[in-house]
Amino acid sequence: MMDETASGAAGQGSSPNSTSGDNGSATAAGAAHPFDGLHDEGSREWIETAGVKDVESLVKMARHSESMIGKSFQKPGPDASETERDAYFERLGRPQDVSGYELTPPTDMPDDLPYDAAFADEFKGVAHKYGITAEQAKGLHDFYVGKTVDGYQSGLDSHIAQLEERTSAATSQLEKDWGAKQGTPQFNEQVALADRAIRELGGDTLLEGFETAGMLGPQGIILNPAIAKAMANVGRELFNSSGGLTTGGSGAADNPFARESQNLTTQSELQRNDPRRAKALILAAGRDPANWGL
Structure with missing residues (x-):
């Protein structure tokens, strides 16, 4: 009876010691390999290369890296060099x-x-x-x-x-006032008369003034029909007093672009030295300036 009790007591005493020994071995094994659960091979290799031994050292390393990155891209202050x-x-x-x-x-x-x-x-x-x-x-x-x-x-x-x-509006108005369509000899004659008046009275200076005032556009485009009519009337007086154009748009004897008085030498000189006058005379003769490159 004594032996059984002693034997039982001995058995009971040895059982906790044995269990305690097993738990200690498991804990030691877990502490020795804290990253056994990592499945990514690259992560395991990085852990080994970096020499990380446990989770705490890994956290410290991460915090240090974060701090260094933040400092490396920190915006310089107002006193920075x-x-x-x-x-x-x-x-x-x-x-x-x-x-x-x-x-x-x-x-x-x-x-x-x-x-x-x-x-x-x-x-x-x-x-x-x-x-x-x-x-x-x-x-x-x-x-x-x-x-x-x-x-x-x-x-x-x-x-x-x-x-x-x-x-377009100015042309329509002038076609009504002059009784002729744009491009006809009668219409072109009026345009040539207006051009002659501008050239005789003020030349480029007057032309620029009309353009600045918005009465004429680039290259003498008519924007104000009243100005065109007035200049045509003035031009008619200038032509009549100087033996210039005759009415009807056929051109005068001194118009080198008129078919009946064509003068190629004078045409070339006008094209070279006074293309604006050449264009006016071509129009007055009822011809197309584009044929002379104007």
Whole structure:
């Protein structure tokens, strides 16, 4: 009885010790291999290469890396040196100097809208000062120039449409007043008379004044029928007093473009030295200036 009790007691005493020994072995094994649960081979290799022994050291490493990354891209304060600011901007991708910016005008740049290369160079300096990357600078430049071209083209189209509308209205009115259709000898004679009056009374200066006032358009396009009629009347007086054109649009004896008095030498001289007068005389003779390249 004594032996059984002792034996039982001994058995009961040895059982906890045995269990305690097994748990200790499991805990030791778990602590020795804290990342056994990682399935990604690349992650396991990184852990081994970095020498990470446990979760706590991994967390410390991650916090340290985060801190270093934050400091490396921290925006310089107002008291930062130029060197510090340059280093910060270059880490963000800014070129080392303005030569790293490539800004070019668009291929569809209108000929009569000059590209401001000096302004583009000035923009490069500003872009570099404020840390703009080459890609960003090009994007801003192309956007601005594109908008400028679009605005210019839109304004030009609108201006041309207005000129065409005014020209059509003025021509219609003159056809009624002069009793002749545009392009006929009678109509062309009136235009030539008006042109002669402008040329005799003030020449290019008077012509520019009419254009500035919006009475005439480019190349003498009639925009104000009242001015055209008045100048035609003045021109008729000038022609009559100087032996110029006769009525009827057939041309006078001194018109080198009239078929009955054609003079090729005088034509060439007028085309070369006074193309505007040559065009007026061609119209007065009832002929097409385009045949003379005018």
